[in-house]
Structure formats: structure tokens, C-alpha cells
Amino acid sequence: xxxxxxxxxxxxxxxxxxxxxxxxxxxxxxxxxxxxxxxxxxxxxxxxxxxxxxxxxxxxxxxxxxxxxxxxxxxxxxxxxxxxxxxxxxxxxxxxxxxxxxxxxxxxxxxxxxxxxxxxxxxxxxxxxxxxxxxxxxxxxxxxxxxxxxxxxxxxxxxxxxxxxxxxxxxxxxxxxxxxxxxxxxxxxxxxxxxxxxxxxxxxxxxxxxxxxxxxxxxxxxxxxxxxxxxxxxxxxxxxxxxxxxxxxxxxxxxxxxxxxxxxxxxxxxxxxxxxxxxxxxxxxxxxxxxxxxxxxxxxxxxxxxxxxxxxxxxxx
Amino acid sequence: xxxxxxxxxxxxxxxxxxxxxxxxxxxxxxxxxxxxxxxxxxxxxxxxxxxxxxxxxxxxxxxxxxxxxxxxxxxxxxxxxxxxxxxxxxxxxxxxxxxxxxxxxxxxxxxxxxxxxxxxxxxxxxxxxxxxxxxxxxxxxxxxxxxxxxxxxxxxxxxxxxxxxxxxxxxxxxxxxxxxxxxxxxxxxxxxxxxxxxxxxxxxxxxxxxxxxxxxxxxxxxxxxxxxxxxxxxxxxxxxxxxxxxxxxxxxxxxxxxxxxxxxxxxxxxxxxxxxxxxxxxxxxxxxxxxx
Numbered sequence: 347x348x349x350x351x352x353x354x355x356x357x358x359x360x361x362x363x364x365x366x367x368x369x370x371x372x373x374x375x376x377x378x379x380x381x382x383x384x385x386x387x388x389x390x391x392x393x394x395x396x397x398x399x400x401x402x403x404x405x406x407x408x409x410x411x412x413x414x415x416x417x418x419x420x421x422x423x424x425x426x427x428x429x430x431x432x433x434x435x436x437x438x439x440x441x442x443x444x445x446x447x448x449x450x451x452x453x454x455x456x457x458x459x460x461x462x463x464x465x466x467x468x469x470x471x472x473x474x475x476x477x478x479x480x481x482x483x484x485x486x487x488x489x490x491x492x493x494x495x496x497x498x499x500x501x502x503x504x505x506x507x508x509x510x511x512x513x514x515x516x517x518x519x520x521x522x523x524x525x526x527x528x529x530x531x532x533x534x535x536x537x538x539x540x541x542x543x544x545x546x547x548x549x550x551x552x553x554x555x556x557x558x559x560x561x562x563x564x565x566x567x568x569x570x571x572x573x574x575x576x577x578x579x580x581x582x583x584x585x586x587x588x589x590x591x592x593x594x595x596x597x598x599x600x601x602x603x604x605x606x607x608x609x610x611x612x613x614x615x616x617x618x619x620x621x622x623x624x625x626x627x628x629x630x631x632x633x634x635x636x637x638x639x640x641x642x643x644x645x646x647x648x649x650x651x652x653x654x655x656x657x658x659x660x661x662x663x
Numbered sequence: 664x665x666x667x668x669x670x671x672x673x674x675x676x677x678x679x680x681x682x683x684x685x686x687x688x689x690x691x692x693x694x695x696x697x698x699x700x701x702x703x704x705x706x707x708x709x710x711x712x713x714x715x716x717x718x719x720x721x722x723x724x725x726x727x728x729x730x731x732x733x734x735x736x737x738x739x740x741x742x743x744x745x746x747x748x749x750x751x752x753x754x755x756x757x758x759x760x761x762x763x764x765x766x767x768x769x770x771x772x773x774x775x776x777x778x779x780x781x782x783x784x785x786x787x788x789x790x791x792x793x794x795x796x797x798x799x800x801x802x803x804x805x806x807x808x809x810x811x812x813x814x815x816x817x818x819x820x821x822x823x824x825x826x827x828x829x830x831x832x833x834x835x836x837x838x839x840x841x842x843x844x845x846x847x848x849x850x851x852x853x854x855x856x857x858x859x860x861x862x863x864x865x866x867x868x869x870x871x872x873x874x875x876x877x878x879x880x881x882x883x884x885x886x887x888x889x890x891x892x893x894x895x896x897x898x899x900x901x902x903x904x905x906x907x908x909x910x911x912x913x914x915x916x917x918x919x920x921x922x923x924x925x926x927x928x929x930x931x932x933x934x935x936x937x938x939x940x941x942x943x944x945x946x947x948x949x950x951x952x953x954x955x
Contacts, residue, residue, distance in 0.1 A: 369768055375842035376761045380773065383758025383812055387780060390809050393793050394785025400792075456685065459678055468679065475686040478693070481933045483871030485889040489896040489926050490692050493699075499708060499919050501695060537689060565674040598874050602897055616787070623788045624878065636786030644783045 401634035414630075421634035430618065438614045441527065441596075448528050450588065453539030454581065458569055460540060461547045476537025487534050488602040491526065492517060518607040527603065527612075531596070542584070546577040582654050589650040615639040693930075700724070700923035707919055723924035726917075733891060733928060739803070740870055740887040741932075747807040747869040752862050755817050756854075760846055762817075763824035774821075781814045787878075794879060805879035806872055806887070813868070816861050823857040824850060859939075867933060892929045896922045 370377065401421055403414040425431055456476070463469045479487065494501050495516040503513040516522045550572065558568045597616035604612050615635060623632030694714055699707055700723050702716035727733055762770055762777075784790075790809065799805040827850065835845045851858070873889035880886065886894075895917055 366768060369766070373764070373767055373842075376764050376767055379757040379842075379846070380761035383754050383761075383817070384773065386754060386812050387776065389797075390790065390793060390811075391780040391784065392776075394789035395783070397785050397789030397792055400789070456682075459682055462674070462678055463682065464675075468682075472682045472686045475690050478934075478937065479689060481867050481871075481937065482930060483873060483889050485871070485873050485893045485897075486926060486930055489892055489922070489929075490696055492896055493696060493919065493922055493926070494692060496919075533689065533692075564668075564670050601874070602893065619787055624791065629788055629792075633786060633788045636788060640783050640786060647782050 398633060398637050400630050401637045403630055405630040405633075407629070417630070421631045422638065424631065425635055425638065430613070433610065434613055434615055434618055437611055441524065441614065444524060444528050445531065446588065449531050449536070450585070452532055452536040454543055454577075456536060457540040457543035457547065457577075458573055460544060461573060462565065462569070473537075473540075476540070478537070479534040480538035482534065484534075484596075484599045484602055487530055488599070491530060495526075517603075518605065520608055520611050523603065523608045523611045527596075527600070530599070542580060543577055546580045547573060550576045582657070586647065586650045586654055589646050696923045696926050699920055700927045702920060704918050704920050723918070723920035726921055727924045727928065733888070733925065735884065736886050736888040736891040737928070739885060740872075740889070743803065743806050743872060743887060744866050744869040744932075747811075748862055748866045750807055751811050751813070751816075751865045751869075752858065755812050755820055755861065755865075756851070756858065757846075758812070759817050759820035760824050760850060762821045765825075777814050777817060791878060800879055801881045801885070802879075803885060806875055807869070809879075810868075810875060813865070816864055820854075820857060820861055823854060827853060863936065863939070866936070870933060888929045892925050895925050 397411070399411060400414065402416060402418060403411070404417050405411070405414045460469055460472065463472075492500075495503070497503060497513055497515055497517075502516070506513060514522070516526060554572050555568055558572060563571065597614070597620075600612055600614055601617055601620070604617055616639070619632045619636045619639075622628045622635065698714055698716050701720065702718050703720040703722055706716060706718040706720075761767065762774060764770070785793075794800060794805055794809050797808075799808060831849055831853070832845055835849050840848065871889060872887050873893060876885075876887050876890045880890075
């Protein structure tokens, strides 16, 4: 190659590499904007992930991570040998399935019902009311429940007595825990959950309904053949997110409901982690439990995501 | 053109009725609690169905405010909510705007890192240890900083910024506006609906803070309202397994009316703010950004 050609290629290569650097410098203000948020994620989201290491150690606070001895998988072995483990697993899975079967369809049904309403004023009225519980903290929801279900002058028990039944100790019983939990979840989230479905339904072409009516389809058939298929993608995505959440379900919620009488049915991974870890100081063991839970959750999401893509829908990532 | 057949009209009648029923059932517990808080203990005991009290009384409220506890809690909650929302919005908007710029190198990696935190996290103990190592235990800051940015909110804001017309940034640049200028003088004013909505999301979350308070605070003086509520209604009934943070001053179970009054106090600010929220949802200002 001639001298100029060599020089030109060298220059081209150098500018190509420093093209990236140039862009970074040009965008330095943007990077500065991202920096504080990035620091937040690094410190409070990723540093704790590094902290998962203590699940493999016998962590002592005064020794720190670098000073604590390694125990390998000992904590995990202990976890699987623990009788409580299967109780927790069963509880978590059962609550999740109940959530899926009883809670998940409700916002969809409500959205379909709302979508069929022609009077805007009525629709808005209903929406205003059903969104309210979503903004209440779990403390408020559970407190209201306690007040209403209490043995001592709670309105539900008073009603039962009036109808000739015995009072039921809802709050301490094993049998009532799961229904109570699910009803609370529905009360709080079903209304809010309609928003995203309604948004998807708003995008449906009205002409589809026209055509269906011409063909003699009644209301139900229109819903079944037009409305529901149109929101299929949304349903799938939300289902995926829900599955990813399976082991995450309602720590703040259940923590408030947990008591010595219903522990058998109410204890889940997170409450166990909290009790063993922060109450009893078994840092490493409880971290191992939490680690296990998070990993399983991640695997489930990945599986669900892959399944969704196989079914032709978009995944979360 | 609407279907006026008989089947269709029956459908409507049933639909409307059911929806009205749902709305009513949703709101009934609140009405019951509010009504019960404004009556006397005897009234509640005799007429258990208090939906509209025949005997009005501020007894419960007088009792609840007779000590400083609730007022202090309100102060804490309001402070945390206002300051927390400001900090969160500042951090979130800045990062969201930065990530909305398509010409940014590394954008995809950072976004992935953000989304990943929604799928997997370090867990309670490691996070606790991080907070502890930063010296935040038993400080008000621990109620704000560790939860400053919500990944979901961040994504919504980023999508919103992304959907703004490119032309605006272009013309601003031609006018010699720097990146900061574009953000503050043009993008932010245009984004008020999204900013308002996300601010309200953060505000509600901060107002409802209770678990972080139980985890990170040791001093009951610093308790926000929700923790006090838990103390009074849930712990005092002797029904909870975890009595951590139990304050001895509330050992005798309070009356039903008192419990209801505290619930009302804990809920009120949200209910006051709620009408403003509603306006934005009805507009669907948020939804466009979710779809992105």
C-alpha cells in the first residue's frame, strides 16, 4: 500500500475507535443525568446481590464478609432437611395457585364488564370507587378487616349471630386464612388491575363489533370472539409477571396476618427469612433461604417467558 | 349504532347492576369504618350496623389525639412523603430522561440492568446489611433512600420521554440549547401529566411505608402513621405473631371506635389526594406510556 493509503486507514481506524469516546464526551451531560440513579441501583440493588455470598458462609457481623468462614452449601442442606421447608413450599404454592385461579380472572372480568358500559358517567363512577383500595396500605386493609372480623363486636360476627349462627374466630383460624387472604387481595387490587385491560380494549376497532353484530352475534359472542382475543397479549404478559412474582407474593400483606395460630398455613419464604434472619440473627441461613427463593423465582420467569414466546406472544425481555 | 335487541338490553341491565354492586361492596367497609369512628362506643355496641351514626361523637378522635403519638406519626409520614417524593422524582426523571436518548451508548445494558432488578434481588438480609453499612439504620433517611427509585416507575417515565416528538429536541439544539436546557426548559414542562402521575404513585408508596420502618427504625418516636396503626389495631388485639417494635403504652386494647378513628386518620390524606389522581387515569395519560 502507498503511504497515503496506510495513513488514511490508520486515521480511519483511530477515528472509528475514538468515535465511541467522542460520543461519550458529547453526551457527557446525559451520562451525568444517569449517574445518580445508576449509583442508586448499584448500591441498593446490586450490592445486596453481591451480599448473597453470605449464604455460603457462616456470617458474623463483627467478622464481615471477608472475615467470615465458608460453609459451602451447608445452609441449603439444612433448609431442605427442615420440616418447615415443605410447609412453606406448600403454603407458597397454594397461595400462588389461589391467587392465579381466584384473583387473576377478576380484573379481566371486571374490565370486560366495564368495557360494555356505554354511559361514561356511570363507568367513571364505578372506576372511581374500585380504584380506592389499591391506594390503601396493607396495614389499612388488614386493620379494616380486623375491625370487621373481630370476635369482639366485629360487624361480620354480629351479622352471623343475628342470622342465628355462631361467631367465627376468623383471625385465628387455619381454615379461614386462605379465603381471607384471597378476598383481601381481590378487594385491594382487582379494581386497579382493570386499567391495563381497559387500555388494551380501547384500542379495538369498533368496526369489528359492527361486523359481528351484522352476523347476528349477541353480546356474549362479541366478547368471546373480539374483546378477549384482542387482549390476549396483555393477559399473557401479566401472567408472566405474576409467575415471576410467585414467590414474592405479599410479604407485607401476610406479615400482618401472621400469628401463632395460623402459622401452619400462613408462613411463606419471606416471613421465614424475616423471622430467622432479623429476629433470630441467623443471617447466613436466612439469606440462603431468600437466595433459594429468588433463584427459583427467576427460573420460573425465564421458563414462563420462553413459553410465551413459543406461543407467539412477546415476552418481558 | 347500538344493539337494541332484547338480549342486549337484558345484558346491559344485569351488567350495570352487577357493577354497581361491586362498587358498593368495595366502598362499604370504608363507610362502615368512617361512620363507626364518629360515634360513641355504646352506639356501636348497640346498633352494630352503623352506616350512618344516629349519635355523632368525636370521642374517638379526642382520645386518639390526646397524646402526641399520632400527631408525631403524622408529621413523620408527611415529611417522608413530601421529601421522599421530591427526591424520587428528581432521581427517576433524570435517569429516565437520560435513558430515553436513543443516541446513548450503553443504553441497552443499563436498561437491562434496571429490568433485571425487577426479576431478581439480593433479598431482605443483604439489603439490610447494605443499609446498615451506610449508617442509615434508625434514621428517617432509611425510609427514603433505599427505596428511592422504583424500576417500574422509571420505565414508565422513560417510555413517556421516548414518545415525545424528536423535532422538539432538534429545534432546541439548533437554538443552541444544551442537554440540561432541553431537559429543564422543554421536556419537563411538556411532561407534566406523566410527572404528576408518577409523583402521586411515589407519594402513595411513601405514605404507606411501614415495612421499611419496622426493619430499619428502632426508635418508636420515628414511627410513621402506618406503623402506629398497626400497633393499635393489629398488635394490640394480641393476634399478631411478631410483636417487634411493640410500644408498651398501647397494651390495653383500644375501643372499636378508636381503632376506626386511627384507620381514618391513616387513610385521609390519600383520599384527599385521590380526586386529582382520578383525573389523570380517566385521561389515560399514563396508558400511552405503559404501552410503550
